[in-house]
Amino acid sequence: MNCLSLNCRGLGNLDAVGGLRNLIRREAPAIVFLCETKLGSRDMNKIISKLVGYKGVSVDCVGRSGGLAFLWREEVSCTFRASTVHFMDFDVEHEGMTWRCTGFYGWPAVQDRHLSWRQLRLLAAEGGGPWLCLGDFNEVLFSTEMKGGTRAQWQMNNFRDAVDEIGLGDLPFEGYMYTFDNGQEGLDNRQCRLDRAMVNEGWRDLFPYAKLIHLDREWSDHAPIKVVFDGRNGAELRGTKKFRFEHIWVGEDGCEEAVRAGVGKGDGELLGSIEGCAKELVEWKGISIGRILRELNKKRRYLKKLNEGDRGPWQVKERRRVVGEISQLLRKEERFWRQRSRAIWLKDGDRNTAFFHRKAGQRKRKNFIAKLVDSSGRVVDNTAAISACAVEYFRNLFSTDSPSGIEEAVRG
Template identity: 60%
Template sequence: MGMEVDSMGRSGGLAFLWKKGVMCTFRSVSVHHMDFVVAVDEGEWRVTGFYGWPVVSDRHLSWELLRELRVSNGDFPWMCIGDFNEILFATEMKGGNRPQWQMNNFREAIDDCGIRDVAFEGYDFTYDNGQEEPDNRQSRIERAMGNERWFDMFPRARLIHMDREWSDHSHIKVILQPRPDRDVRGGKVFRFEQIWVGEEGCEEAIRKAWASGTGDLPDTLTDCAKELVEWKGIGIGKIVRDIHSKRRRLKCLNEGGRSARAINERKQIVKDIASLLKQEEIFWRQRSRALWLKEGDKNTKYFHQKEGQRKKKNHIAKLIDDDGREHNGTVAVAAVAKEYRPERR
């Protein structure tokens, strides 16, 4: 479910989305803000998505709107998040200079509203103009701020500056209730992946295993799986590791200098990440069996959910052997499956 406001040319554009079952009550909207009340276990709180005026001469309108939103807030816990197109301090900009009066006007507005920053993690700046040095400009113009009642409700909340990829802006994400670190799960069951079809070496690995097999189908399939794992790695795990590796390098480039070489390398890595994400999409499409997905969708979380539903269905409760006897239970079913011999032609 959601609501959107169209962009103004290449600037602006707002969208507010929420999961089914989450209670969101609409309050107000304009081309520069979207305002909702969200009901959660902790109680109701207000969230405002904000887009500040990009032209400096109009920037005072941003602060007038922010103050109006504060007046209409009443006693609600309130968080305001978005692109304010302004910084609070000179240290929030790299390259160039910001007039002190611009920053003062922003500071006065948030003081009048009684809100303060949500502590962030990640790179210091959320915007990069993509130019080579010495013309490169970076700044922290995206942020999230809350009033004291909101911080009382979410005392451990933090803001994440996501690593910038295709856009000149970084995504930002608020974590309301950070989870403790969890242990990584162990090994996974082998599965043949559709994305391997057509790749060099795949057919040869299968032929090698099949030719050296003993004739026993389960053993031959096990040998085939071993050959494919040795050839390609561990399926989706390798794709995910490659994505993480590329993004770690991208993070270094985002936070480093802006030489022509670094900018060109960054462009190539962004293309590599796009290719890997496409492979990940194909992987989960195969797993979910939801083949009606439109090309280009990146909603892999949806596929994870569909895969989970499929696993619930793909359970063999019983098997009937060649003599017509019914076998129940994991061990008995596995024994019948292992003894099965397809007719040779």
């Protein structure tokens, strides 16, 4: 299970909405908190309705700023507590555990920042047991959480005093420290850690292996943050991949030539032509369409480097170019998941990648062995132990300690 939080900086254009859908598809969060949607509830609810498998509520923006949304997967139970234009508060129940989750958006103006800390204290006074509070606090705790610019010490002190008083502390995080970048060049560039996830001791006891991951910025000037409830690494069993013709190959340079070459190797035989096509497409895929998903990962790694460090004119321009190329690749990736889902009754223009990925993910989960119980009743959940348990089971199934009547069985 994991939770996601992002300052969207507006969801009024298709690229931002597409980026959000792709982010949710990639990370598969159980809970999502969004701030600065800059949308009214009606428009935000339209976006939520196309995220298949999710429910959600939203808070209207004020003029052209603000706007919040809180989303959760259907299998998670979320009970509304309260909300304003600066927070959304829920009780969460999942897999027998109950805890409190608050999405928080701090006052952006310095002169109003004291209202953020007052609001946090009021929320803490309501109690509620294990508590996770995440979002954009619009403030840093320490000067080391800034790169470029200055900040008055009293601002940071007030934030620290508030969270110390109410018993909230940071989760350990991974990734680039600064979650916000103003996108300016050179000496005008400002980076800081405004987005964070804080928990009380009760929540930390409930999820002792939890950690926070700072994901990479794409269309927003804020990085998404993801709370992983169990940060321990798991294991997975993988089989040999079958050949499948991918719909995203159609129209790509080289695809038609590969098919023609494959048909020519069949010598007029249907099965031979099919085999020939498969072989030619596999070879072509390695140097052509197969690069689409690899290129997406490559560009995200490059974007990660551009998101870090100083901001010269070239770096700002290059980042915009890379973000545009990522958007184009995401459209191709959407077609890929559409075919994998086998849900071909939806139109190509629905742009509902989350639904397609969920359908494909359901099939993958059916074929995935997460754990087994061995002959001694012990649960095993790592790759080597699962393999050994399966081999032992079938060896015992097809053998016996004292076989008898073998000759009769052989003679029939």
